[in-house]
Each structure stands twice: as C-alpha cells, then as structure tokens.
Amino acid sequence: MEKRVTFSSWTIGILFAVPQLLLIFTFFYWPAGQAVYWSLTLQQPWGGGNIWVGLDNFRSILANADYWNSITASLVFAGISTGLAMFIALVLAALTDRQLAGSRLYRVVLIWPYGIAAPALALAFRFILAPEAGFLSVVNRMWPGIWDPGLDGADAMASIIVAFSWKYVGYNFIFFLAAFQAIPRSLIEAAAMDGSGVIRRFWDIQFPLITPTIFFLLVINITESFQDSFGIVDIMTSGGPANATNLMVYKIYSDGFKGLDYSGAAAQSIILMLLIILLTIFQFRFIERRVHYG
Amino acid sequence: MTMIKRGFAALAAGALSTALAMPAFAEPVKFDFWFGLSGDLARVVDTMCKNFNASQSDYEVVCTSQGNYDATLQNTIAAFRAGKQPTVVQVYDVGTATMMLSGAYKPADKLMEENGYKIDYADYFPGIARYYATSKGEMLSFPFNSSTALMYWNKDAFAKIGKTEAPKTWEDVGADLQAMKDAGYECPMAINISANESWQLMEQFSAIHNQPVATKNNGYDGLDARLEVNKTKFVQYVTDLKKWYDSGLIKIKSKDLGQDMVQAFASGTCQVILTSVGDHGTVGRTQKEGMNWDVAELPVYAGTERKNSLVGGASLWVLSGKSDAEYKGAAAFLNFIHDPKTALFWSTNTGYIPVTKSGFDYMKGQGFYDKAPYKGRETAIASLTASEPTEVTRGVRLGNFTQIRAEFGTQMQAIFANKVSVQEGLDTLVKNGDAILDRFQQTYPGKTLP
Numbered sequence: 001m002e003k004r005v006t007f008s009s010w011t012i013g014i015l016f017a018v019p020q021l022l023l024i025f026t027f028f029y030w031p032a033g034q035a036v037y038w039s040l041t042l043q044q045p046w047g048g049g050n051i052w053v054g055l056d057n058f059r060s061i062l063a064n065a066d067y068w069n070s071i072t073a074s075l076v077f078a079g080i081s082t083g084l085a086m087f088i089a090l091v092l093a094a095l096t097d098r099q100l101a102g103s104r105l106y107r108v109v110l111i112w113p114y115g116i117a118a119p120a121l122a123l124a125f126r127f128i129l130a131p132e133a134g135f136l137s138v139v140n141r142m143w144p145g146i147w148d149p150g151l152d153g154a155d156a157m158a159s160i161i162v163a164f165s166w167k168y169v170g171y172n173f174i175f176f177l178a179a180f181q182a183i184p185r186s187l188i189e190a191a192a193m194d195g196s197g198v199i200r201r202f203w204d205i206q207f208p209l210i211t212p213t214i215f216f217l218l219v220i221n222i223t224e225s226f227q228d229s230f231g232i233v234d235i236m237t238s239g240g241p242a243n244a245t246n247l248m249v250y251k252i253y254s255d256g257f258k259g260l261d262y263s264g265a266a267a268q269s270i271i272l273m274l275l276i277i278l279l280t281i282f283q284f285r286f287i288e289r290r291v292h293y294g
Numbered sequence: 295m296t297m298i299k300r301g302f303a304a305l306a307a308g309a310l311s312t313a314l315a316m317p318a319f320a321e322p323v324k325f326d327f328w329f330g331l332s333g334d335l336a337r338v339v340d341t342m343c344k345n346f347n348a349s350q351s352d353y354e355v356v357c358t359s360q361g362n363y364d365a366t367l368q369n370t371i372a373a374f375r376a377g378k379q380p381t382v383v384q385v386y387d388v389g390t391a392t393m394m395l396s397g398a399y400k401p402a403d404k405l406m407e408e409n410g411y412k413i414d415y416a417d418y419f420p421g422i423a424r425y426y427a428t429s430k431g432e433m434l435s436f437p438f439n440s441s442t443a444l445m446y447w448n449k450d451a452f453a454k455i456g457k458t459e460a461p462k463t464w465e466d467v468g469a470d471l472q473a474m475k476d477a478g479y480e481c482p483m484a485i486n487i488s489a490n491e492s493w494q495l496m497e498q499f500s501a502i503h504n505q506p507v508a509t510k511n512n513g514y515d516g517l518d519a520r521l522e523v524n525k526t527k528f529v530q531y532v533t534d535l536k537k538w539y540d541s542g543l544i545k546i547k548s549k550d551l552g553q554d555m556v557q558a559f560a561s562g563t564c565q566v567i568l569t570s571v572g573d574h575g576t577v578g579r580t581q582k583e584g585m586n587w588d589v590a591e592l593p594v595y596a597g598t599e600r601k602n603s604l605v606g607g608a609s610l611w612v613l614s615g616k617s618d619a620e621y622k623g624a625a626a627f628l629n630f631i632h633d634p635k636t637a638l639f640w641s642t643n644t645g646y647i648p649v650t651k652s653g654f655d656y657m658k659g660q661g662f663y664d665k666a667p668y669k670g671r672e673t674a675i676a677s678l679t680a681s682e683p684t685e686v687t688r689g690v691r692l693g694n695f696t697q698i699r700a701e702f703g704t705q706m707q708a709i710f711a712n713k714v715s716v717q718e719g720l721d722t723l724v725k726n727g728d729a730i731l732d733r734f735q736q737t738y739p740g741k742t743l744p
Contacts, residue, residue, distance in 0.1 A: 042737045046396040047375045051739065060733070066704075066726070126550065133552035150551045151711045237550065240488070242707035257368050259697035260392060261733065 032273075038266035045260040057267035066243055067251070067268070071275075073157070074248045078225040081161045085168035086217055092169070093176030094202060107177065114170035118231030125163040126236050149237065153244025156237045160245055163232050164225065172217050179213035180206060211291045219283050226276055248272050322347075322354040325620040326380035327627070330366035330608065331439070332359055338643040345639070346630045353623035355382075363389070363608065364696070370613070374398055379613045381620045382627060384438055386608045388695035390426060391513065393611055394434060395693070395738050400612045400621065402628065403433040409625035413632060417650045421678045422605040425689035428744040429514055435609035436628050437649040439640070441572040442603045442674050443494035445593065449586035451479055451565035460590035464534060467566070467593050471543035474565055484547040484555040484564035485535065487710055489696075489703035493606055494568045494592070495531075496523060496702055501687040502594055502680075503527050504601045508731075513691040516742065517735040521698070521727040524720035527595065533716045536709060546710065559587075568592060570606060571674035575645035578667045589670045591677045601687045603677040607646060638662065647674045691743060693734030698727045 039058070042051040061067050092110055096103045113121075128135045129149060136147045149155040183206055191201045230249045233239060239246035239254060246254075249272065256265025329339055336359040343357035360366040363386035373379045385393055393399060406413050415423060415433055422437045447460045455473040471482040485491065500507050505526040510519035523529075538544040545564060547555040556573050558564040562582040574589065581587065594600050610631070612624050630636060637653035638660060640646060648654045654675055657663065663672045681687070692698060701723055709719035 042733075044396075044737055045371050045392065046398045048397060049738075051737070053736075060729075064729070127552075130550070130552035150546060150548055151707060153711070238488075240703065240707055242704050242711060242713060254700065255697070258364050258700070259694055259730075260367075260371070261694065261697070264733070 035266045035269055038263050039270050041263055043262040043266075045262060053263075057263050058271070061264060061267055061271070066246070069243055070246050070248050070251045073244065073246060074226060077157065077161060077164075077229060077245075077247055078222050081164045081168070081225050081229075082218065082221040084161065084165040085221060086172055086214070088165070089169045089172030089176050089217075090214075093173050093180055094206070097177060097180035107173075110173045111170055113167055114174070116167065118167065118228065119235055121167055122163055122232045122235035125159065125166075125232075129159045129162070129236075149241075151241050153241055156241055156245050160229065160232050160236055163236060164229055168221055168224070172221070175213050175217055176210065179210040183209050208292045212293055215283070215288055215291045218287065219280060222279060222283070223276055226272065248275075322352055323619045323623050324354045324356055325382070325616070325623045325627075327355050327357045327382040327384075327610075328360050328366055328370060328380040329357065329384040330360055330363035330386065331384075332361055335439075335644055338640070341643075342631075342636065342640065345636075346627055349630065350626065353626055355623065355627050367392075374613065374615075377615070379615065381612060381616050381624045383611050383613060384608045385435070385611050387425065387606055387689075388699065390435075390609070390689075391691045391693045391695065391734075391743065394428075394691075394743055395741055398614055399434065400614050400616075401432060401434045402436050402610070402612055405612050405621060405625050406628065409622055411625055411629050413629075417652050419605075419649060419651065419654075419675070419678055421602045421683050421687070422649050424683050425605050426609045430744075432744070434744070435611040436632065437605065437607070438610045438631065439572075439607040439644065439646040440649045441570040441606045441646055442678050443498040443568055443592055443606070444571050444574075444589040444673055444677065445591065446559055446567045446569060446573075446577060446587060446589050448559070448562065448565040449588055450562075451477075451482075453586075454479075460588065461593055462590075463596045464531070464593050465596050468534065468538065468543075471538060471566070472541075475541075475543055479565055481545040481547075481558065481564040483538070483544045483566040484558045485539075485544055485568065486546060486548045486555050487703060487706035488548060489699040491706075492699040492702040493604075494570070495535075495706075496528060497690055498592060498603050499531055500526065500528055501604045502592055502601055503598050504684055504686060506686045507690050508692055511685040512689065513693075514685070514688060514743070517693060517731075517738065519692060520731060521724040524717065524724045527598075529716065529720060530595070532706075532709065532720065536716055539710060560585075571647060571671055572607070572645045574671055575667070589673050591673060591680070601681045602679060602683055604687065604689055605678060641671075642668070645671070647671065647678075692731060693738075694730050697730045701726045701730065 040052065040054060042053050042057075044050065092106075096106045096110070127133070129147075131137060131140050131147050131149065140147050147155055149159050187205055188201055191205055196204070226247075227249055229247055230253065233245055233247055233250045234253070237245040239250050248268065252265045252268045252272065255261045255268065327343065329336070331339055339357055339359070343355050347354050358380075360369050363384075366383065367385060367389050370379060370383045370385075379398075403413070403415070415431075418433075418437065422440050423433065424431075426435045426437055427433050445460060449458075451474055452458070452460070452470065454477050455470060457470060461467045461470050467483075474482040485495070487495075497507060499505075500523070505528060506512055506522050508519040508521050510516045513519035535544060539546070545558075547553055547558040547564065553561075553563070555564065555567045556569060556576055557580070559567040560577045560580045560582065562585050571589070577587065591600070592603065610628060612621070612628075616624075632650070634648070634650070634653045634656035637648040637650070638657050641648055641657060642662070648657055658672075662668055705714075705719040705723040708714045708722075709716055714722065
C-alpha cells in the first residue's frame with residue numbers, strides 16, 4: 001500500500017512560516033527583548049557587571065526635563081512635517097493627474113527626491129540654509145540675524161522640517177498619483193458633464209476615493225517622522241541649539257552611543273516604541289472610521 | 295577557540311628566549327591598532343605604521359581608522375564585548391575615566407616593563423603624564439597625539455589698533471576687541487559654543503586660573519565628585535563672553551553656519567580665536583595670502599597667577615585578552631612612538647606637540663621651532679609647563695564626560711540665545727551634569743578610580 005505523508009493544514013502553515021519567523025525573531029524580537037532587559041538594568045559599557053534596577057531607568061528619564069522637551073520636539077516635528085509633506089504631495093498629485101502638457105516629466109521630477117539618501121539630502125540643505133553662505137543669506141543681509149538656526153531653536157526646527165518634508169513629498173506623491181489614476185475616468189467625466197467644476201469634483205469624488213491612501217500615508221509618515229529623522233538631525237543640527245531639535249530618536253543615539261548610557265537609551269527606545277504603537281492604534285481607532293474603502 | 299590557540303602560541307613563544315626571538319622565516323606577529331583620526335591625520339598615522347613595520351621584521355601593526363574618537367570608542371566596546379578587540383586603541387582624553395573603570399586594559403607601564411623596555415616616565419611633561427596616570431602615578435596609557443589650547447591673533451588687525459603684542463589678560467582682550475570693532479572690524483573674535491568647545495572655554499580656562507571644574511580635585515579622588523562651575527571664576531568668564539557677544543565683539547562661527555572659527559580666522563574674517571595648537575598647521579596652510587598672525591597663551595584675568603594648561607588629544611590603551619606575542623608587538627610599537635625621531639615626524643606632519651622633554655629637546659635641536667610654518671608652536675609647551683600641575687590642573691577625570699560636554703554645549707546655546715541668564719544656565723549645567731555623574735557612579739557601585 002502506498003503510504004502517503006499527510007500534514008494537517010496547521011503544520012504546513014507553520015512549516016512555511018518557519019524561515020520567516022526565524023528571521024523576524026532574530027532581527028526583531030530578540031533585539032527588542034534585549035532592549036527590554038537592558039532597560040531594566042544598568043549596563044556597564046564594557047560588559048561585566050550589570051545591575052538590576054527595575055524601573056529606575058524609566059523613572060529617571062521621565063523625571064528629566066530634557067526628555068520631555070525631546071518628546072515635545074518630536075511631536076511638533078512629526079505633526080508639521082507630516083502635514084506639509086502630505087498636503088504638498090496631494091496638491092502636486094492632483095495637478096499632475098490632470099491632462100497637462102509635460103505631466104510625465106513632472107511625475108519623474110517629483111518622484112526623484114525620495115530616492116536621495118537622507119545624509120546627502122541633509123548636507124545639501126545644510127548648505128542651502130546656512131545663514132551666512134546659503135540661500136537665505138540674502139535675507140540676513142537685509143535683516144541681520146533674522147535667520148539663525150545656529151542659535152534660534154525655531155529656525156533649526158524649521159530647517160529639519162523642510163528637509164524631511166521635501167523628501168517625503170516625493171514618496172507621498174507616488175502613492176497619491178497612483179490613487180488618483182485608479183479612479184475611473186468615467187466618474188469624473190460624468191460629473192463634468194453634469195457641470196461640476198474642478199474643485200467640486202475633487203472634494204466630492206476624488207477625495208473620498210483616495211481616503212484609504214491618505215490614511216495609509218498618514219500612518220507611514222508619522223511613524224517615519226519619528227524614526228527616519230535621525231540622519232537629517234544628525235547632519236543638520238546635531239540636536240541643537242540648546243536641545244531644540246533633540247528628537248527622541250536622536251536622543252537615544254546620543255545618550256546610548258556617544259554617552260555610553262546603554263540602559264538609559266534602551267529605556268528611551270522602549271518608550272519610543274510604545275509611543276509609536278499608541279499613535280498607530282489611535283489612528284486606526286479614530287481616523288480609520290472616516291476612511292471610505294470604496 | 296582562537297583564545298586557546300593563542301594561548302598555545304603564547305606558550306610556545308614564551309618557551310623561546312627573547313634573544314632567539316622568532317626564527318628568521320617566521321611570519322611577523324600581526325596586531326591591530328584602531329585610531330580615531332581621519333583625513334590628513336589618518337594618512338600621517340598610516341605612514342607612521344608603515345615606518346614601524348619597515349623598522350623591524352618581527353611584528354606587523356595593522357592600523358585602521360574608525361573615523362572619529364566617538365566611533366573608535368563605540369566600535370572598540372562592541373568588539374570587546376564580542377571578544378574581537380584590537381590590541382592597541384586610541385582613546386580621547388575625556389574617555390580616560392571610562393577606560394580606567396572598564397577593566398578592559400593592560401596598564402601600559404606594566405606592559406613595557408614585562409617586555410623589557412625601560413621608559414623614563416619623568417621625561418613626560420607632567421601636565422601630559424598626569425592626565426593619563428593613576429593617582430599613584432602609574433601610566434595606564436601612553437599619550438599619543440597631544441595638544442593644548444592657544445589664542446590665535448591676527449597681527450595686522452592688532453597693528454591697526456596700535457598693538458604689537460597679544461593681550462595677556464581678559465581685561466585687555468575686552469579693550470582690544472572694542473578697539474578693533476571701532477576700527478571697523480566686523481568680527482573681532484570668533485567662538486563656537488558646541489560640546490567640543492567645553493575644552494578650551496571651560497576646562498582650559500579653569501585649569502589656567504587654578505579653578506576646579508568639579509569637587510574631589512576634578513574627580514581624581516572619587517566617583518562622587520560633583521560639578522562646581524556655577525560658582526567659580528568661570529561664571530565671570532561666561533558673563534564677559536556673553537557681554538562681548540551682545541555688543542558685537544564676538545561672533546559665533548561654526549560649520550553648521552557655513553564657516554568654522556578656524557576658517558574664519560585663516561580667511562582674515564575674524565581676528566582672534568581660541569583653539570588647539572593642532573590647528574596651527576591648518577591655519578598656516580589655508581591662511582589668506584600675506585596675513586600676519588601668531589599664537590599666544592590663553593589670557594588670564596588680571597591678578598591671576600597663571601597655572602599650566604591641560605593636555606588635549608588622545609592616548610594609546612592596550613586592551614586585555616591578547617596573546618603574549620601580540621603584547622610584545624604592542625610594546626615595541628609603543629616604544630617606537632615614544633622615540634624622539636617619531637615625535638619629530640609626528641609633529642612636523644600634524645601640529646600636535648611632542649609629549650616628552652627629550653622629544654621637545656630633540657626637535658628644538660633640529661631647529662624645528664625656528665622654521666616658518668612651525669614657529670610659535672613652542673608656545674604650547676610653555677603653556678603646558680607654565681607651572682607644576684596642581685590638584686586641579688592635572689586634568690579632569692569625570693565619568694561620562696562626553697555627556698557633560700554635550701550638556702555644556704546645550705546650556706551655552708541657551709545662554710547665548712537669551713533663553714536663560716548666565717547663572718541659570720550654569721546652574722542647570724551643574725544640575726544635569728551631576729545627574730550624569732550620579733548615573734556613572736551607580737553603574738560602577740563600590741568601584742574607585744585607580
């Protein structure tokens with residue numbers, strides 16, 4: 001009799017998933033677990049003695065005014081740069097979606113910025129926004145000291161927001177354009193025949209149909225603004241002046257790597273992770289309700 | 295596994311007498327040296343490594359730049375935790391306390407003694423040696439690239455206000471800067487106020503004025519030291535700097551703003567800067583055509599008895615967990631660097647100063663300090679040896695000092711941006727700095743500095 005090896009669908013599922021799970025475990029859960037362990041101990045940088053301190057690291061971080069300042073800076077940065085990057089991309093996508101002469105060229109040009117690595121981008125912006133030599137030096141010659149990211153925290157924040165948004169406009173643009181192009185032409189043509197104008201068509205037809213994309217980009221942009229801002233901050237402001245741009249992700253780096261405070265940095269990264277999870281849950285609970293999945 | 299192999303190799307090597315050393319056909323023993331210099335300076339280190347390798351056939355040092363001081367320490371720690379550390383590593387001055395408590399090094403003086411090298415430690419300039427020595431005077435690491443802070447002044451600009459000498463007191467500096475401003479100079483003096491300038495503004499100033507940066511003799515006497523810069527002469531200094539900044543006598547120059555202070559000085563834009571003697575070569579190479587400039591010791595407040603300034607730069611640490619053969623190589627390498635001829639090569643090509651009296655004498659004898667581009671660099675030696683080091687001019691030995699310097703930058707920026715008063719800013723610096731020191735002390739419970 002022929003013997004047939006049978007698997008329950010459950011085992012097969014597991015078997016196929018194992019390589020993936022192993023990778024995720026090795027590169028995500030294991031380090032994350034390590035971070036949790038470190039955050040509950042005081043790690044001596046060179047190894048050797050690790051002291052269990054329970055929640056002390058969290059207590060001392062949350063009692064630190066600089067840390068709260070860093071949370072505020074991160075929220076301001078995330079809010080403004082996400083808003084800017086999405087709004088500009090939406091407008092540009094809406095415009096290039098229409099039958100304009102040269103719209104293909106615009107598309108390519110607008111997609112490019114996302115392909116530029118953050119450090120290269122940050123370097124370029126550092127030169128452009130340098131108060132004495134850069135693009136804004138003209139303004140400074142007219143009103144001395146009006147643009148001073150080296151000492152003025154608001155100016156420094158503005159520079160990193162501009163650089164970050166500039167990059168994500170390109171990214172968002174790709175998705176918005178795809179979303180617009182997925183809307184059946186017939187819908188818009190019918191509306192046009194009924195006599196509705198461009199703006200009316202946008203709000204009543206196109207906008208509701210792209211809400212899933214808007215929602216998706218909102219989640220991605222906010223998450224990225226917490227995590228991907230590192231390179232830009234490091235090169236443009238190093239967290240200064242006076243901590244004005246010391247975003248959470250940058251503070252983790254400088255405390256952990258430059259300051260060799262591994263435990264404090266681990267605790268901060270746990271808090272950052274929780275914050276991002278919370279924000280994502282919030283978005284799914286409260287914003288997704290307004291999304292129309294067609 | 296490699297450890298066991300190395301152990302056997304070490305046993306085998308040990309069995310042979312030092313006179314026999316290695317048979318002629320033996321491969322040279324390789325060992326790693328990681329350093330933090332980059333660019334021009336990294337090429338000089340590479341050349342020095344090649345010279346060492348060419349000077350003998352028993353050892354081969356493999357020199358690798360890690361980009362900068364921070365990265366070198368981070369990478370070394372990561373490597374050490376993984377058991378793959380280099381034999382010799384360059385660690386910057388502020389990493390000294392961290393290294394001392396790491397338990398990860400082999401004391402340099404022991405290493406030299408075990409391998410039969412006799413080093414005359416009294417030959418080191420005391421201000422340099424004591425920065426890296428234990429409180430009992432044992433040298434745990436060897437000074438490598440050493441420097442100190444100087445005042446660079448533009449002779450042409452000072453001539454315009456009728457001065458032929460650099461100001462010696464801060465009171466004179468104030469008057470001269472004002473005179474230069476009145477004579478139409480837009481930027482009489484340039485400073486920067488990031489973490490890095492803690493060195494010349496806070497640490498060097500405090501040493502020269504014999505003022506403590508922290509209690510417990512700047513941390514030499516215990517991990518429970520706490521900052522004191524909010525109640526020393528330093529407060530007056532920051533107040534003056536801020537006043538001069540507000541009245542346009544001082545401009546802030548940094549790379550982020552388009553031009554750092556060394557460039558601002560070399561281009562003739564700004565007339566006075568305070569920076570490391572290590573920049574002497576850069577200013578000479580990049581200066582505006584025909585500009586006359588010189589260096590002088592940092593000024594003091596009137597009525598102050600000048601003390602020695604502090605050494606800056608980095609030292610070479612030998613890490614633990616290596617084979618005897620590698621240690622032999624490391625000892626030979628340190629001995630090579632210690633040689634006056636190497637000192638001459640190093641100083642000629644970098645701007646760093648010799649660290650031993652014999653190195654300095656040798657260079658003087660070779661006429662080094664009489665030649666145009668190097669003239670003036672002996673001022674650094676004069677500044678470092680202005681006095682016998684006191685309890686607070688030996689150095690600053692505080693844990694997590696990198697973070698304290700970062701806090702210095704943050705508070706100076708807040709002060710200069712008028713967010714807080716000078717006193718408030720320095721109080722916050724002390725408060726936050728103390729929290730950093732507390733944390734360091736908690737991380738090493740029951741331990742004391744050697």
